[in-house]
Amino acid sequence: LVVTGFERSEETRALIQASGVPCVHVMETSRAPGVHCVGFSQQDAGYALTQHLLAGGARRIAFAAAQLDARVMQRAEGYRRALREAGCYEPALEMLRPEPSSIALGGHMFARLMSESAPEAIFFCNDDLAQGALMAAPRLGIPVPGQVAVAGFNDLPGSDQLMPSLTSVRTPRETIGEEAALMLLRLMRGEPVPKPCVELPWSLVVRESTAPPHEAERPAKAGRQGLSKAEG
Known part of the structure; x- marks a missing residue:
């Protein structure tokens, strides 16, 4: 098995x-x-991604998750650990939904977070949610990363082709x-x-959704021994 x-x-x-x-x-x-x-x-990867968002100057960082299995919750623990260490953890900035993860749900969660909480950055637990957020942002008139940084997880196909290209953890x-x-x-x-x-190693791939254009293709921090370059 x-x-x-x-x-x-x-x-x-x-x-x-x-x-x-x-x-x-x-x-x-x-x-x-x-x-x-x-x-x-999963926890170390979630911690590193949150540290990246903190390093970019964000303090009010939301965590948006669906399909709440053990791996998603381990990423959430990494997020919480990083923010507690930085002294800026806000439980109210977590949006946890039990339904399946999807692009459509990501757009809905993004719109709700921005209207109700106005975070400076959002860590989506999976790339499809983050992809939905980036698609919804222009319709809502919200510049990314100008108003809010957006990051995903798993580096799914297409994440490097979005505008802006999506920062993610490559697993x-x-x-x-x-x-x-x-x-x-x-x-x-x-x-x-x-x-x-x-x-096994994972890598943090920094792209345009969390970095200024001149920084979006630099190598990013890696887990254990992995290292990856942004391709977007």
Whole structure:
């Protein structure tokens, strides 16, 4: 089995363990004994993206999220940690919606945040939400990043083609899949697994939605050992 994360009921965990079927968890990491996983620190990535927004001068930073799974909430914890350290965390600037993430929802959340809270920056938990925000901004007459900086997560296709291009965290989804498949094959063959927990690098890609044009293509901070250049 390849399963996403560790968000399972006790009954499901017991069934997986009792089945004897090899299992690899992806997108999150755990050092618990007997656990095999491939992922990255969602919290560290969320923390770094929030630090980037703080470094740009924003203090009133909103967090907009949908589809509130464990990985989204870990990003939220990174956001909160960075703002608490900076002394400017405002719980009222969090907008958490349980429904599926979408471009349309992102536009709606952006409009509501700007009319009700007027943040200086918005950290969207996924790129489709942030893409919707950037599409809605011209219709609302809100310049990005002039009035508000906008950032996403996952660096989905098209994020570098928007106007302005979208700052995002590039996550190693393809590499996670490859490493998980290799780990699962070793388990199925009864071979030793050198590293039961593989933590991969992510990278912060700074583009125009959070940076002046002359800064939008500079290399950005990376998680662990990864480093990426903006392409927008």
